[in-house]
Amino acid sequence: MKITVSDVEHVARLARLQLTAAEKELFAGQMDAILGYVEKLKELDTDGISATSHAVPMENAFREDAVRPAIGAEKALANAPERAATFFKVPKVIE
Amino acid sequence: MNISDLTIYDLHEALIAKRISSVEATSAMLERIDAVEPQINSFITVTPEPALAAAAAADRRIAAGDCQPLTGIPLALKDIFLTEGVRTTCGSRILNNFVPPYSSTAWEKLVGQGSVLLGKLNQDEFAMGSSNESSAYGSTRNPWDTACIPGGSSGGSAAAVAARLATATLGTDTGGSIRQPASHCGCVGLKPTYGRVSRYGVIAYASSLDQVGPLTRDVRDCAILLGAIAGHDPLDSTSVDAPVPDYLGGLNSGVKGLRIGLPKEYFIDGLDPDVQRAMDAAIATYQRLGAEFVNVSLPHSDYAVATYYLVATAEASSNLARYDGVRFGHRAEGAAGMLDMYTRSRSEGFGEEVKRRIMLGTYALSSGYYDAYYVKAQKVRTLIMRDFTTAFENVDVILTPVAPTPAFKIGEKINDPLQMYLSDIFTIPVNLAGTCAMSLPAGFSEEGLPIGLQLIGKPFGEESILRAAYAFEQATEWHVRKALI
Numbered sequence: 001m002k003i004t005v006s007d008v009e010h011v012a013r014l015a016r017l018q019l020t021a022a023e024k025e026l027f028a029g030q031m032d033a034i035l036g037y038v039e040k041l042k043e044l045d046t047d048g049i050s051a052t053s054h055a056v057p058m059e060n061a062f063r064e065d066a067v068r069p070a071i072g073a074e075k076a077l078a079n080a081p082e083r084a085a086t087f088f089k090v091p092k093v094i095e
Numbered sequence: 096m097n098i099s100d101l102t103i104y105d106l107h108e109a110l111i112a113k114r115i116s117s118v119e120a121t122s123a124m125l126e127r128i129d130a131v132e133p134q135i136n137s138f139i140t141v142t143p144e145p146a147l148a149a150a151a152a153a154d155r156r157i158a159a160g161d162c163q164p165l166t167g168i169p170l171a172l173k174d175i176f177l178t179e180g181v182r183t184t185c186g187s188r189i190l191n192n193f194v195p196p197y198s199s200t201a202w203e204k205l206v207g208q209g210s211v212l213l214g215k216l217n218q219d220e221f222a223m224g225s226s227n228e229s230s231a232y233g234s235t236r237n238p239w240d241t242a243c244i245p246g247g248s249s250g251g252s253a254a255a256v257a258a259r260l261a262t263a264t265l266g267t268d269t270g271g272s273i274r275q276p277a278s279h280c281g282c283v284g285l286k287p288t289y290g291r292v293s294r295y296g297v298i299a300y301a302s303s304l305d306q307v308g309p310l311t312r313d314v315r316d317c318a319i320l321l322g323a324i325a326g327h328d329p330l331d332s333t334s335v336d337a338p339v340p341d342y343l344g345g346l347n348s349g350v351k352g353l354r355i356g357l358p359k360e361y362f363i364d365g366l367d368p369d370v371q372r373a374m375d376a377a378i379a380t381y382q383r384l385g386a387e388f389v390n391v392s393l394p395h396s397d398y399a400v401a402t403y404y405l406v407a408t409a410e411a412s413s414n415l416a417r418y419d420g421v422r423f424g425h426r427a428e429g430a431a432g433m434l435d436m437y438t439r440s441r442s443e444g445f446g447e448e449v450k451r452r453i454m455l456g457t458y459a460l461s462s463g464y465y466d467a468y469y470v471k472a473q474k475v476r477t478l479i480m481r482d483f484t485t486a487f488e489n490v491d492v493i494l495t496p497v498a499p500t501p502a503f504k505i506g507e508k509i510n511d512p513l514q515m516y517l518s519d520i521f522t523i524p525v526n527l528a529g530t531c532a533m534s535l536p537a538g539f540s541e542e543g544l545p546i547g548l549q550l551i552g553k554p555f556g557e558e559s560i561l562r563a564a565y566a567f568e569q570a571t572e573w574h575v576r577k578a579l580i
Contacts, residue, residue, distance in 0.1 A: 014461060015453050016437045017441055030513075031451075040397075041401050041475050044475055046478070049478060050474070051476075055289045055480065071196050080423065081420055081426035091431075
């Protein structure tokens with residue numbers, strides 16, 4: 001296993017992160033070491049073992065489909081970096 | 096008597112007897128925060144005026160004859176809990192100006208009792224870290240030795256209790272983030288069973304592992320605070336609808352005949368000699384109290400850290416996708432379009448450890464690696480859970496160290512993430528298994544740093560570990576010693 005700078009660039013694009021050249025070098029080395037350590041899981045035979053995504057066995061949690069008060073537009077927009085009327089304002093999506 | 100030294104229980108008695116008012120208690124804590132906090136940096140935000148207003152309201156309530164166990168008690172919260180109207184950063188620059196529009200259920204329950212919020216506590220950024228060094232607001236220092244880390248990620252929550260800056264605090268534990276700092280700061284910390292406490296309004300790191308719990312001066316306070324926050328919450332569909340036992344009432348039952356498991360995988364050669372000595376002494380104490388020791392095996396322990404750093408980072412990469420500069424949090428200026436805004440807002444807002452974990456998680460979930468890493472880790476998680484199920488067929492609780500060493504020096508592991516991750520080797524398996532565990536003071540190193548003992552319980556077995564912890568605490572004096580600060 002060898003994580004290269006171009007692997008790091010690919011993953012950073014997926015994660016919507018922009019890394020400096022120094023960060024790419026650093027992460028390539030560190031991810032290589034961590035993923036190398038994680039390789040030890042391959043020692044275990046997990047054929048026929050089910051995957052656990054949740055530790056507590058649970059059925060679907062249903063509730064009444066009742067109307068409840070919401071927090072309202074003003075509260076929801078209070079932390080908006082930019083707003084216009086009762087909308088979140090963002091930069092142009094399509095040029 | 097120093098008000099700041101009082102436990103929840105003792106302060107409650109004093110409030111009921113009208114020997115102290117909540118305003119006096121809250122003022123005393125705020126004064127001590129002013130005096131001591133520059134050395135510790137356990138708070139990100141202190142809220143004196145709302146605290147005093149809440150204290151005055153609590154005093155009116157007490158005067159009217161309504162004094163619940165946490166009425167008027169000055170508490171503080173890890174900055175991961177949403178608090179309506181009070182800035183909540185999660186230790187990150189990306190939430191530097193975030194003021195939540197609603198509160199977490201855990202805090203709402205305490206507000207319902209009339210507790211006082213002193214402020215919001217320092218932590219590793221997004222709870223990712225074992226040392227509090229990844230906070231965007233500076234490292235918290237260990238009150239027992241300010242050159243040392245307090246542990247993480249709830250390092251501020253543990254340091255504030257140890258430095259007597261809050262009567263008790265809440266933290267969260269995803270891989271040991273309550274227990275490891277409790278151990279390093281000499282306080283009591285409990286990670287409840289997954290689903291025991293609502294996660295509603297708690298900023299998510301790894302949702303299948305995160306759990307809320309108390310950090311306190313002693314076991315009795317831990318039982319009181321856990322009882323106050325536990326229970327089903329319709330707003331968290333993963334919270335479990337099971338009755339909350341009377342944790343306080345069950346403390347006195349003793350450990351005679353209690354079967355305590357010792358897993359050989361946790362008593363490794365690399366264990367610090369001071370930690371080993373503390374464990375040996377604790378075992379002797381329990382034997383004297385009538386507990387019975389049984390050797391057990393948790394054979395997949397050695398795979399827990401690797402499993403955790405795939406499962407937790409994968410969940411984190413998904414959870415942290417919401418920080419995109421659109422609805423709240425930091426937005427980069429002058430972006431050339433939407434995608435550029437997402438990318439630059441995130442890159443400016445997140446610190447290095449958060450970026451590293453998002454990168455790892457994104458890699459583990461990416462096309463071509465999903466089965467080899469993420470699904471494989473989920474399968475090993477099943478094996479780790481089965482280890483505990485099997486061990487608990489023969490024992491009531493399991494005793495282990497919390498951490499392989501006492502608190503390390505600030506800066507010691509910061510450049511080696513893998514070494515940092517391995518400091519959680521004894522706490523991580525419990526989160527993967529979803530069960531409960533706690534840390535309690537069990538000794539000191541030669542350098543005078545606290546050493547914690549971990550008691551692991553069956554799922555929803557909080558009563559058993561609290562009872563065992565209380566018996567130990569009654570028989571020892573470790574919890575009485577105070578950090579000289």
